[in-house]
Amino acid sequence: MESSADERWMQRALELARFAAGEGEVPVGAVVVLDGREIGSGYNAPISACDPTAHAEVRALRDAAARVGNYRLSGATLYVTLEPCTMCVGATVHSRVSRLVYGAIEPKGGAVESVRTTLDEPHFNWNVEVTGGVLAEQSGQLLTDFFTARREQKRRARQISDA
DSSP states (O other), X not given: OOOHHHHHHHXXXXXXXXXXXXXXXXXXXXXXXXXXXXXXXXXXXXXXHTOTTXXXXXXXXXXXXXXXXXXXXXXXXXXXXXXXXXXXXXXXXHXXXXXXXXXEOOTTTOTTXXXXXXXXXXXXXXXXXXXXXXXXXXXXXXXXXXXHHHHHXXXXXXXXXXX
């Protein structure tokens, strides 16, 4: 069952995802919360930053670490609108985040439950509690709408070039 705090912070992550969409980036947003307050935030920006690691989660973790002055974020919760990829799961473990909450599953590259169950691998020296599916429908719809609009833009561009 989703808690009201989880839903509130996921709404904040969705705000960041909508901002990313407005910037032409895949709409994923992330927030790091510690003791009931936001200590870091991020949204997807690999295109604009020319940085393949500029995923929402990595950017939020970097922001949080810089704000608290420590790369270890034990006790913190990472909220993200989309199931993290392998890179982002690794960053979550290395940052010592205590809890991961995500919205929609990522059937092509999700590394928590969809494609891989990376956090279940026994060799990690840090355990992350996971809650998936928080505001999953809203998170998924944002992605669906983004990619539908992108395909429509490409279709229109082809029609113009063919004319």
